[in-house]
Amino acid sequence: MRETVELMSLQESILKEILLSKQCSAGKYLAPMQCVNPDNKVIEYFITPIVTISKKKILIISKIIKGNWYEALLNVDVILKHINKVYNIPEDTYTLILHVYFDSISLEKFYIIDVREKYALNRMKFTELENILN
Numbered sequence: 001m002r003e004t005v006e007l008m009s010l011q012e013s014i015l016k017e018i019l020l021s022k023q024c025s026a027g028k029y030l031a032p033m034q035c036v037n038p039d040n041k042v043i044e045y046f047i048t049p050i051v052t053i054s055k056k057k058i059l060i061i062s063k064i065i066k067g068n069w070y071e072a073l074l075n076v077d078v079i080l081k082h083i084n085k086v087y088n089i090p091e092d093t094y095t096l097i098l099h100v101y102f103d104s105i106s107l108e109k110f111y112i113i114d115v116r117e118k119y120a121l122n123r124m125k126f127t128e129l130e131n132i133l134n
């Protein structure tokens with residue numbers, strides 16, 4: 001039930017509209033995933049693997065933030081390692097984007113994940129996101 005409510009709020013995001021406007025092909029949209037961090041806390045997130053019209057492969061990881069933003073950032077590496085374990089996707093095959101949705105205020109942010117820099121997050125402006133999706 002909780003996952004359904006969270007997914008409903010996330011579906012109100014602008015992500016789907018952006019992907020449609022850029023004619024991106026999505027295998028699954030907001031596929032629910034979960035893993036466990038080293039502190040045995042369950043991490044819930046959603047993935048959307050897409051291919052752009054120019055054939056770039058992008059993996060969007062969507063995370064609903066309800067509380068501590070800093071704590072959510074600490075788990076990006078755990079999430080990516082879990083995705084790689086489950087799907088055997090080499091990290092250099094896809095451009096990795098973190099999409100965060102602040103549920104309490106319906107605010108969204110997009111970050112490119114720099115795997116080479118220990119999963120550093122580089123905030124993207126909306127126009128930068130659009131350029132990546134071309």
